[in-house]
Amino acid sequence: EIVLTQSPGTLSLSPGERATLSCRASQSVSSRYLAWYQQKPGQAPRLLIYGASSRATGIPDRFSGSGSGTDFTLTISRLEPEDFAVYYCQQYGSSPGTFGQGTKLEIK
Amino acid sequence: QVQLVQSAAEVKKPGASVKVSCKASGYTFTSYAMHWVRQAPGQRLEWMGWINAGNGNTRYSQNFQGRVTITRDTSASTVYMELNSLRSEDTAVFYCARDLPGAFDIWGQGTMVTVSS
Secondary structure, eight states: OOOEEEEOSEEEEOTTSOEEEEEEEEEEEOGGGEEEEEEOTTSOOEEEEETTTEEOTTOOTTEEEEEEEEEEEEEESSOOGGGOSEEEEEEOSSSSOEEOOOEEEEEO | OOEEEEOOOEEEOTTOOEEEEEEEESSOGGGSEEEEEEEOTTOOOEEEEEEETTTOOEEEOGGGTTOEEEEEEGGGTEEEEEEOSOOGGGOEEEEEEEEOSSSEEEEOOOEEEEEOO
């Protein structure tokens, strides 16, 4: 099973700042099956990025994804108040599909 | 619009089974696979398995050790997830999610299952 480790666990930033979230895999992951999700309290996850770098429908261009192999990054260029949430990376190119433990993005 | 609507919350005793439904609308049901994901309180998301809604083929996570069964009813555009031999650690929110493919693009609202004696 591929283990995804996200860092940092918590990121404290202010609106307008840039956020960089990391996802490291225990073995190489197909970029085609690397995704990022946003989850707010009491809500289902929302797809942000798929295929490591493609934005999902309706996702603002301040969200971007990059990386390959074992290291992937989600970048939010200028934080908006609604961006403070928990973010998960996911891979399911290798069964079982797995998620990272999440990065909580909180308002500083 | 495309949406997945799940069944209501359940309370079950240890050892019992639960069957959660996920009704799809707004798209061709048989054209997309559907996944199930568990989220225990304060825990990461955990993939349970998926079903090809067109042909009914399934694949499950070994982590659920044969306790999970996913089925579908094409006439009702509904997918079901049944989890057997429930234990307290199964207390969680269960989500269905549509396969993009490559990611899970549409999610149900979640169904809370509480396992308690």
